Amino acid sequence: MKITDVRCHVLLDPGYEADATSSAQDDLVVEVVTDEGLTGVGESDINAWIGRACIEAPGTHTMDTGLRQALLGVDPVAADPEELWDRLYVATAMTGRRGALVHALGALDIALWDLRGKAAGVPTWQLLGTQAESMARPYASLLPHARTFDDLLTRFVEQTTAAQRAGFGAAKLELLICGPYASTGLDEADDRMIEIIAAVREATGPDFTIMVDVGYAWDSALRALEVISTWAEHGVYFVETPLWADDVSGYAELARSSPIPIAAGEWLATRFEFRDLVERGCLHVLQPDVGRVGGLTEARRVCRLGQEHGLRVIPHSWKTGITVAATAHLAAVTANMPFFECVPKDMAESALRRDLLRHGPDVADGRFALPDAPGLGIELDEDALARFERAGTARWPG
Numbered sequence: 001m002k003i004t005d006v007r008c009h010v011l012l013d014p015g016y017e018a019d020a021t022s023s024a025q026d027d028l029v030v031e032v033v034t035d036e037g038l039t040g041v042g043e044s045d046i047n048a049w050i051g052r053a054c055i056e057a058p059g060t061h062t063m064d065t066g067l068r069q070a071l072l073g074v075d076p077v078a079a080d081p082e083e084l085w086d087r088l089y090v091a092t093a094m095t096g097r098r099g100a101l102v103h104a105l106g107a108l109d110i111a112l113w114d115l116r117g118k119a120a121g122v123p124t125w126q127l128l129g130t131q132a133e134s135m136a137r138p139y140a141s142l143l144p145h146a147r148t149f150d151d152l153l154t155r156f157v158e159q160t161t162a163a164q165r166a167g168f169g170a171a172k173l174e175l176l177i178c179g180p181y182a183s184t185g186l187d188e189a190d191d192r193m194i195e196i197i198a199a200v201r202e203a204t205g206p207d208f209t210i211m212v213d214v215g216y217a218w219d220s221a222l223r224a225l226e227v228i229s230t231w232a233e234h235g236v237y238f239v240e241t242p243l244w245a246d247d248v249s250g251y252a253e254l255a256r257s258s259p260i261p262i263a264a265g266e267w268l269a270t271r272f273e274f275r276d277l278v279e280r281g282c283l284h285v286l287q288p289d290v291g292r293v294g295g296l297t298e299a300r301r302v303c304r305l306g307q308e309h310g311l312r313v314i315p316h317s318w319k320t321g322i323t324v325a326a327t328a329h330l331a332a333v334t335a336n337m338p339f340f341e342c343v344p345k346d347m348a349e350s351a352l353r354r355d356l357l358r359h360g361p362d363v364a365d366g367r368f369a370l371p372d373a374p375g376l377g378i379e380l381d382e383d384a385l386a387r388f389e390r391a392g393t394a395r396w397p398g
């Protein structure tokens with residue numbers, strides 16, 4: 001089998017809002033095409049226009065090869081997945097190693113794993129590893145659209161209890177009310193976060209798992225600790241990205257003293273970035289995004305790193321059903337993964353999450369069935385793909 005083409009699709013939700021803190025409104029979807037009629041599909045959580053350039057741009061020398069160029073002619077089944085990943089990483093290292101290029105490589109790596117499963121006629125998870133004794137459960141990730149605090153609180157309570165009725169045992173509240181990524185114009189004091197947490201806890205009862213993402217809200221470990229400490233009685237499972245991504249010593253200080261586990265990693269590329277934080281004792285929960293970290297190959301290496309250090313891995317997955325499906329396959333083989341992120345389709349603000357797939361991962365009763373279709377078990381809705389691609393081209397043809 002030989003790779004004959006790599007197609008990139010830049011997608012945009014026509015109803016996107018520029019002041020929303022949500023990367024689910026655009027998408028880079030890739031198709032890796034082979035001479036045997038099989039095509040693998042992947043995506044990554046990255047500025048889609050930049051991601052496309054990372055793949056399509058040609059290179060002119062050995063340290064800066066184009067990703068598409070490097071893949072053409074490769075046999076995706078015969079190549080060892082980790083060796084192929086390493087080869088692409090080395091071939092693009094001058095522009096890559098971290099950031100956008102690794103995120104784009106992640107979309108291709110997911111498509112390659114879809115291909116490998118389809119070629120073997122088995123679900124991808126069977127090629128990724130041994131089935132974990134109990135499969136991680138998806139948690140409902142919630143970012144209700146609201147432009148006032150009172151409306152936000154009401155909608156969080158509505159959505160969390162709806163998720164609970166749908167069978168979810170856990171939900172994450174995107175409390176983006178202050179800091180650099182306050183969403184949809186909100187600008188509230190950080191000590192009001194507890195009002196939402198308390199209201200949701202009262203509505204769900206004590207047996208429901210509540211996670212909180214504050215979106216890099218605090219500029220010091222001291223202030224983060226002051227606020228987080230007041231939440232302890234409400235049983236918060238983890239607090240996500242409390243500090244700015246580069247404040248490594250702040251994370252180390254906070255992780256030593258926080259009464260609530262500290263989670264981060266959604267932006268990180270490669271296992272090397274995770275290793276730096278893990279070795280400095282910054283995190284209790286690792287949150288690789290399967291696309292952004294560099295694909296399933298690299299996400300699996302981060303899971304191993306977590307296992308070696310006795311840490312939980314709870315992946316980030318704020319995208320379409322492609323990422324949710326890829327993450328579910330990883331979950332099927334990862335023992336140290338109690339949960340993974342999932343925006344419930346019927347609560348998603350993004351039309352991409354709702355409409356892009358004709359067939360995708362199904363959540364029933366807050367659980368995923370172990371996938372059994374060949375590859376990732378997803379099917380693009382070609383009409384939706386074309387509609388979102390037209391919106392992407394209208395925004396910027398590139």
Ligand SMILES: [Mg+2]
Pocket residue numbers: 213215240241266
């Ligand atoms: Mg987050």
